[in-house]
Amino acid sequence: MIGRLLETFTQGLRILLAILMASLAIPVSMQVISRYTGIIPTFLWTEELATFIFVWIVMIGAMVAVWDGTHFDVVITPNASSPLGVFVQKSTVHIFVGIFALLFAYYGIEYARIGTIQSSVMMRANLLWTYITVPIAGFVWTVFTAYRLYEAFTTYQISKRAKL
Numbered sequence: 258m259i260g261r262l263l264e265t266f267t268q269g270l271r272i273l274l275a276i277l278m279a280s281l282a283i284p285v286s287m288q289v290i291s292r293y294t295g296i297i298p299t300f301l302w303t304e305e306l307a308t309f310i311f312v313w314i315v316m317i318g319a320m321v322a323v324w325d326g327t328h329f330d331v332v333i334t335p336n337a338s339s340p341l342g343v344f345v346q347k348s349t350v351h352i353f354v355g356i357f358a359l360l361f362a363y364y365g366i367e368y369a370r371i372g373t374i375q376s377s378v379m380m381r382a383n384l385l386w387t388y389i390t391v392p393i394a395g396f397v398w399t400v401f402t403a404y405r406l407y408e409a410f411t412t413y414q415i416s417k418r419a420k421l
Contacts, residue, residue, distance in 0.1 A: 361395025
């Protein structure tokens with residue numbers, strides 16, 4: 258039940274990611290056209306908007322990567338063959354990702370507070386809209402990692418019972 262709910266949430270993130278990728282094409286196209294053709298005047302706010310959208314794309318993409326297990330990790334031991342070994346390998350990765358996720362969530366709140374008192378130069382937009390991505394991503398990573406850790410433990414329990 259929780260897994261399906263999280264998968265649905267992740268699917269929503271993928272849709273939002275696609276929308277943001279498509280919307281990123283607008284300010285970037287305006288920048289290219291204005292710089293190389295002169296058809297439209299140079300708008301400096303388009304660079305800021307492209308940066309803001311890009312930050313959201315990166316953080317949402319990282320959320321999806323944590324859910325899919327496609328984030329990078331370093332394999333320093335050979336693949337385990339026993340159920341306990343597989344569980345230890347998977348849970349070690351999940352625990353370290355979870356630690357970093359908690360750090361992002363906790364320290365990201367103060368980082369976002371800094372954004373509330375700053376605004377962008379050209380658009381005069383409150384930078385909270387960009388800085389808030391850090392604690393949001395940290396929270397979502399924490400939830401996803403906790404669920405994946407639970408899944409790894411459940412898989413270990415089932416495989417252990419199957420061997421008995």
